Amino acid sequence: MIPGTIPLRQPPSWQRELARAITDPAELIRILELDPALIPPARRAARRFGLRVPRGYVARMRVGDPDDPLLRQVLPLALEELPAAGFARDPVGDLAAMTAAGVLHKYHGRVLLTATGACAVHCRYCFRRHFPYAAANPAVGSWRPALEYVAADPSIHEVILSGGDPLTLSDDKLAGLIDALAELPHVRRVRVHTRLPIVLPERVTPELCALLTGTRLQSVVVVHANHPAEIDARTFDALQCLRRTGVALLNQSVLLRGVNDDADTLCRLSESLFAAGVLPYYLHLLDRVDGAAHFDIDEPTARRLWRRMSARLPGYLVPRLVREEEGRPAKTIVG
Numbered sequence: 001m002i003p004g005t006i007p008l009r010q011p012p013s014w015q016r017e018l019a020r021a022i023t024d025p026a027e028l029i030r031i032l033e034l035d036p037a038l039i040p041p042a043r044r045a046a047r048r049f050g051l052r053v054p055r056g057y058v059a060r061m062r063v064g065d066p067d068d069p070l071l072r073q074v075l076p077l078a079l080e081e082l083p084a085a086g087f088a089r090d091p092v093g094d095l096a097a098m099t100a101a102g103v104l105h106k107y108h109g110r111v112l113l114t115a116t117g118a119c120a121v122h123c124r125y126c127f128r129r130h131f132p133y134a135a136a137n138p139a140v141g142s143w144r145p146a147l148e149y150v151a152a153d154p155s156i157h158e159v160i161l162s163g164g165d166p167l168t169l170s171d172d173k174l175a176g177l178i179d180a181l182a183e184l185p186h187v188r189r190v191r192v193h194t195r196l197p198i199v200l201p202e203r204v205t206p207e208l209c210a211l212l213t214g215t216r217l218q219s220v221v222v223v224h225a226n227h228p229a230e231i232d233a234r235t236f237d238a239l240q241c242l243r244r245t246g247v248a249l250l251n252q253s254v255l256l257r258g259v260n261d262d263a264d265t266l267c268r269l270s271e272s273l274f275a276a277g278v279l280p281y282y283l284h285l286l287d288r289v290d291g292a293a294h295f296d297i298d299e300p301t302a303r304r305l306w307r308r309m310s311a312r313l314p315g316y317l318v319p320r321l322v323r324e325e326e327g328r329p330a331k332t333i334v335g
């Protein structure tokens with residue numbers, strides 16, 4: 001170091017990886033050696049919902065295979081622009097359930113806080129792909145209205161941090177939010193819904209683990225993996241690290257045509273998750289969001305798949321097959 005200079009503080013490696021994510025379809029298609037004819041439709045579809053995918057996640061995809069199950073989750077397609085009956089911009093009634101800026105209060109005893117609009121990956125089937133984060137995201141201004149809402153309702157025992165992805169927040173911001181929630185005596189649990197440990201495992205740092213365990217609140221982390229190929233050695237290690245801290249660690253998946261719509265893949269996913277210390281929790285039927293109709297699986301087929309899983313796995317490895325329906329007091333159990 002040159003005497004008299006102040007060393008620049010490097011952001012943590014996960015933030016650098018987040019910033020290096022691929023956002024241009026042409027780059028993704030080139031890296032994977034796919035047909036350049038895919039570029040124009042991908043660019044058109046990405047105008048409605050941008051491409052975003054971390055490079056480490058792309059490294060798990062098969063080169064030269066346009067049907068790779070990880071690629072299908074992130075590559076914008078012309079199919080997204082086709083209108084589809086029954087598909088809507090807000091398929092699960094998020095806006096009707098918003099009771100304060102960024103607070104969705106649907107179910108008894110718990111609320112969901114859209115802590116940020118940012119994600120590490122843009123999943124093409126995401127039910128919040130049209131969500132107006134700019135208007136509804138409390139992090140843009142402050143979390144005060146959300147915290148005041150939770151403070152005023154002693155029936156709220158659990159706060160779900162969602163988004164976007166709450167683990168895209170810096171440790172300082174996340175710790176500030178969790179500390180503020182811990183000051184509310186009726187809040188018992190904080191639940192973090194996140195895809196980062198799967199798509200950007202560098203996010204699981206000793207500092208993050210300390211933050212999740214250094215609170216009086218019980219911490220629950222619900223990750224989101226859809227295919228066993230998502231769990232490579234690095235992700236496996238990150239999940240095991242989280243598990244060792246003692247937080248409850250669950251997974252939710254979405255049943256997606258062309259990604260995981262066969263019993264063998266779903267069974268391997270459950271096995272891989274459990275080996276890494278994660279319990280399979282929910283298998284969601286697709287939320288019928290505008291632009292994602294090509295991922296849909298009908299309910300009888302979904303039930304058949306679920307029954308095949310049940311016949312092959314111990315009960316604790318079989319996630320609940322559920323659908324979210326607007327206005328219902330809980331998820332509807334389909335299988």
Ligand code: SF4
Nearest residue numbers: 119122123126164195
């Ligand atoms: S990480 Fe979650 S919130 Fe973000 S795009 Fe994917 S499914 Fe949607």
